[in-house]
Amino acid sequence: MGAIDLHARASKEYEAKLAETQKLLIQAASEFAPLKQASSLGAEDVVITHLINSLELDIPVFVLETGALHQETLDLLARTQVDSRAPVEIYKPVQEHVVQFVAREGKEAMYRSIELRKACCGIRKLEPLERALAGQKAWITGLRREQSAARAEVPLVDDSELARNGRSKINPLANWTWGDVWHYIQQNRVDYNPLHDQFFPSIGCAPCTRAISLGEDFRAGRWWWEDEAAKECGLHVKNEEKVAA
Numbered sequence: 001m002g003a004i005d006l007h008a009r010a011s012k013e014y015e016a017k018l019a020e021t022q023k024l025l026i027q028a029a030s031e032f033a034p035l036k037q038a039s040s041l042g043a044e045d046v047v048i049t050h051l052i053n054s055l056e057l058d059i060p061v062f063v064l065e066t067g068a069l070h071q072e073t074l075d076l077l078a079r080t081q082v083d084s085r086a087p088v089e090i091y092k093p094v095q096e097h098v099v100q101f102v103a104r105e106g107k108e109a110m111y112r113s114i115e116l117r118k119a120c121c122g123i124r125k126l127e128p129l130e131r132a133l134a135g136q137k138a139w140i141t142g143l144r145r146e147q148s149a150a151r152a153e154v155p156l157v158d159d160s161e162l163a164r165n166g167r168s169k170i171n172p173l174a175n176w177t178w179g180d181v182w183h184y185i186q187q188n189r190v191d192y193n194p195l196h197d198q199f200f201p202s203i204g205c206a207p208c209t210r211a212i213s214l215g216e217d218f219r220a221g222r223w224w225w226e227d228e229a230a231k232e233c234g235l236h237v238k239n240e241e242k243v244a245a
């Protein structure tokens with residue numbers, strides 16, 4: 001049974017949430033320009049890219065190609081580059097920094113300590129993210145309140161980092177359920193990551209992402225060897241808590 005059969009269940013308020021999301025994206029394209037969508041090529045992100053394309057919005061999409069993604073994710077990235085109306089930008093880490101880190105700490109450093117895992121995320125994700133977002137007024141993410149306790153308060157427009165970096169974060173799916181996300185994918189025949197058919201709810205780097213079992217939390221498949229509280233890569237951590245940058 002695939003992810004669509006397992007998960008596609010629209011909530012009662014789905015149509016209203018979809019309308020709210022479309023309105024927010026249209027408004028963001030004019031009021032927050034220049035802005036970009038950050039895509040991990042997970043289910044939420046392919047929905048947002050599909051919406052940007054179907055609404056013909058002038059919002060580029062960017063992907064952090066960390067050098068450690070699954071082949072399935074790289075294949076979807078290649079297809080997205082061909083199919084997307086919006087430009088798809090790829091940001092890679094500084095190769096020299098990756099080589100030095102792996103030579104010093106080994107390929108499996110992330111399993112040895114939270115500090116080393118965050119150092120790896122810093123090189124492969126956070127530094128490229130800062131490059132991707134340079135000069136932007138806002139970025140769009142696929143964060144949803146339902147994803148984890150740490151994300152339970154995610155607002156549609158998050159201005160909490162505005163004073164520090166001059167950027168707003170827009171979370172158009174904040175109110176969507178997992179069932180809503182898959183209902184949209186089903187209704188609109190959106191191309192999605194086949195890892196979702198193998199019980200990966202969250203798409204990340206291959207060494208740090210695993211399938212989950214029935215009943216496990218959405219984020220249980222990410223950095224599963226760590227405590228729940230430590231489980232953010234820094235992309236969505238407030239500055240004062242950011243260790244990896």
Ligand code: SF4
Nearest residue numbers: 110120121124205208
């Ligand atoms: S998710 Fe894992 S492999 Fe990817 S950057 Fe972070 S520690 Fe490194």
